Amino acid sequence: MPVSVPLSLLDLARTQPGDRGPADAIARSVEQAQLADTLGYHRVWFAEHHNTRTIISSATALMIQHVAAQTSRIRVGAGGIMLPNHSPLVVAENFGMLETLFPGRIDLGLGRAPGTDMPTVRALRLDGREAERFPTDVVELHGLLSDTSPIPGVEAYPGAGTNVPLYILGSSMFGARLAAQLGLPYAFASHFAPAMLREATYAYRDQFDPSGPLAGTDAAPHLMVAANVIAADDHDTAVEQRRLAEDEWLQGFLGRQRRLGADELAAVRSHPQAQQILGMLDRTVAGSGPEVIAGLEDLIAEVGADELILVNLAPDAAQRRRTLELLAP
Secondary structure, three states: OOOOOEEEEOOOEEEOOOOHHHHHHHHHEEEEEEEEHHHOOEEEEEOOOOOOOOOOOOOHHHHHHHHHHOOOHHHHHHHEEHHOOOOOOHHHHHHHHHHOOOOEEEEEEEEEOOOOOEEEEEEHOOOOOHHHHHOOOEEEEEEEOOOOOOOOOOOOOOOOOOOOEEEEOOOOHHHHHHHHHHOOOOOEEOOOOOHHHHHHHHHHHHHHOOOOOOOOOOOOEEEEEEEEEEOOOHHHHHHHHHHHHHHHHHHHHHHHOOOHHHHHHHHHOHHHHHHHHOOOOOOOEEEHHHHHHHHHHHHHHHHHOEEEEEOOOOOOOOHHHHHHHHHHO
């Protein structure tokens, strides 16, 4: 039996050891999106990160365009655009263009964090206070994508009238409350920040305002929850794939200057810092196909999710493909 809610994908567009360059990661993203398109997944999202050596989706709108052009049905979008890094007008123009090119297939998830470290924030010509404008910037962006611009004499060309759907992303109470107040869908980033999953998702549902300023007709809460998954034909293969995925996760945090060897990784696993890093992956479901489906159903029941957005964590190419096949809607 398939999972009882729509399944989508968050693609972190990661590089891998042995890649000849970023083009290899981009090709993997296209291949995964094409398979997901064929298998019936609902959407695939890409996230804006900067100055992260292993993630190449920094030019998120271009990544979306590239993938949307090579798929036919699946929705493609941002999960998300870090709105403090951009003016709402430029985002409206970019995503208005995408919606014009691929009508009815584009999503715009919005985050409040810069998606990077402080030196890179300065390189982006930001002063670190832009996040304070996030609520008003969301409202302005919504207006620029609608039929009535909020700025007299300023229109987004293209963008105006495209009504690209907006989603608030978050891992804390702030995003949950804002999405509820505005009447927008909400996506919780439990794939790397699971600590406040229950509190934030419960608050979103309890406080959702169907007459919020950005709510559509007959608006209702729409809760998306992210989870890491690895599915295999047998339990032991999935467990080994999870261990390898955790090793790569540790590499990303502890091996910034050089890659750590297998013995080094095994040695640091028991250290408190490494355990804290691995704790970010607590919402990972790994096992046989039926085991993962059961685990995802438990997550749906726990928080009342309307949709799951999955991060395919399998490090092996064949296992990534098999994960999508075993969990296909």
